[in-house]
Amino acid sequence: MSEKLKLIKQMINWPSLYNEEQLINAIKYAGEIKEINIIKQVINNPLLFNMTLINEALNQVKKISDFSVTENIFYYSKNYTDDIIMKAIELAGEIGNETYLQHVVTFPSFFKPEHVSEATIILFNLPRQTRSLTENIDVMQTKKIKVAISYKTIDKWFANKISEFISKNFRNEFEILFDEFIVYAGNSLPEILNDMLEKYDCSIMIWSPEYFKESGWAKIERDAIIQRRVLEGTRFVPILLRGEHNIIPKIFSPYVPVDFRNYIKTKNELEFQRQMKKVIEGIKRQRL
Numbered sequence: 001m002s003e004k005l006k007l008i009k010q011m012i013n014w015p016s017l018y019n020e021e022q023l024i025n026a027i028k029y030a031g032e033i034k035e036i037n038i039i040k041q042v043i044n045n046p047l048l049f050n051m052t053l054i055n056e057a058l059n060q061v062k063k064i065s066d067f068s069v070t071e072n073i074f075y076y077s078k079n080y081t082d083d084i085i086m087k088a089i090e091l092a093g094e095i096g097n098e099t100y101l102q103h104v105v106t107f108p109s110f111f112k113p114e115h116v117s118e119a120t121i122i123l124f125n126l127p128r129q130t131r132s133l134t135e136n137i138d139v140m141q142t143k144k145i146k147v148a149i150s151y152k153t154i155d156k157w158f159a160n161k162i163s164e165f166i167s168k169n170f171r172n173e174f175e176i177l178f179d180e181f182i183v184y185a186g187n188s189l190p191e192i193l194n195d196m197l198e199k200y201d202c203s204i205m206i207w208s209p210e211y212f213k214e215s216g217w218a219k220i221e222r223d224a225i226i227q228r229r230v231l232e233g234t235r236f237v238p239i240l241l242r243g244e245h246n247i248i249p250k251i252f253s254p255y256v257p258v259d260f261r262n263y264i265k266t267k268n269e270l271e272f273q274r275q276m277k278k279v280i281e282g283i284k285r286q287r288l
Contacts, residue, residue, distance in 0.1 A: 005033070012038050015048055023049075024056050031060025040069040046079045054080070058087050067097045074100040077110055085115055093122035101126075121251050144175040147283055148200035150225060152210040155241055158260075159206060162239075165276055174283065202283050203236040207257055209243040237282035239275075258282065 011018050011026045018026075030038035042049050042057040049057075061067060073080050073088040080088075092101050104111050104119035111119075147166065151159040163176045177200050203225050205211075213219070225236055238257035240248075241264060248257075258278045263271045 004029070005035070008035070008038065012041055015053075020050070020052060023053055027053060027056045027060060031057075031063045034064045036064050036066050036069060039064055043069055044072045051081050051084055054084055055087065058084070058091060061091055062095065067092065067095050067100075070100065074103050077115075082112055082115070085111065086118060089115060089119050089122065092119075093126070096126060098123060098126065124251055125254050144173060145283060146175045146177055146199055146201045148177045148203040148225075149206070150203055150222060151206040152208060152213075154210050155206050155208055158241060161272075162204065162206075162276070162279070165272075166280070170280065201234070203234075204279065204283075205236050205238045206241050207238055207243070207248065207252075208241045209247050212247055212249060237279055239279065 008026045008029055011023060012030075015023055027039070027042055039057050039060050043054055046054060058070070061069060070088050070091065073085060077085055089101065089104060092098075101119045101123045104115055105123060108116045149159045149163060166174050167176055205222070205225065211222070225234075238252065238255050240257035240259050240261060242261065258275050260272070260275050262268075263275060
């Protein structure tokens with residue numbers, strides 16, 4: 001062990017003997033030489049180290065390639081400031097660590113709403129590991145892609161049109177899970193929605209100003225789709241039917257919808273088919 005490292009360890013073991021600038025330099029050096037235990041010791045002891053020092057330790061996390069050192073921030077969040085928790089959440093997103101992000105989403109009562117919202121958005125947009133090409137080919141040869149359609153009642157005519165188009169032209173590749181097709185006597189709408197949203201491989205979301213209102217079955221469907229995306233990586237193809245892009249909530253902002261607004265204005269069937277080609281391509285990509 002070098003003399004410098006011995007001094008750094010002494011400083012971290014007895015932080016009250018040193019000023020903040022000296023401790024920050026010690027933490028930076030620990031990050032440079034990838035001394036995981038030193039970084040972890042700082043982060044895990046908010047009573048000994050102030051938030052400025054813990055913040056500097058978080059700056060070193062990516063250098064040491066071990067995100068587990070931040071565990072205490074997520075499991076003992078009450079000991080840390082809101083800024084430190086948010087920084088840890090953002091770091092988890094940058095590194096691609098789902099475990100701690102899912103902890104925030106699963107136990108929202110231990111975190112501020114803004115922390116839960118940020119963790120949800122990051123999880124929603126994290127790239128998921130894919131299956132091997134061989135596995136994908138085997139699945140494509142033996143199994144249809146199950147597609148759910150989420151829409152507001154006012155747009156049911158358009159959901160019907162999409163469903164009919166896919167069923168007519170791609171019946172061997174896709175199976176549409178559409179409420180009109182699966183209603184049986186004695187089934188409640190919640191049971192139907194739950195069954196549909198549990199079984200689909202991909203969903204089509206028909207976006208409009210009405211779709212993003214905070215009530216109704218469309219919201220229930222939307223929340224279920226978000227949950228499936230966050231927890232399982234299940235993806236979706238968004239369609240913008242009416243309204244401007246500013247109607248789209250922040251959580252969906254990274255996604256470019258297939259734009260059917262010109263079709264709505266013109267009712268041109270060729271335009272409908274052109275945009276449906278993009279929808280079909282989007283559905284097929286869900287397997288990759």
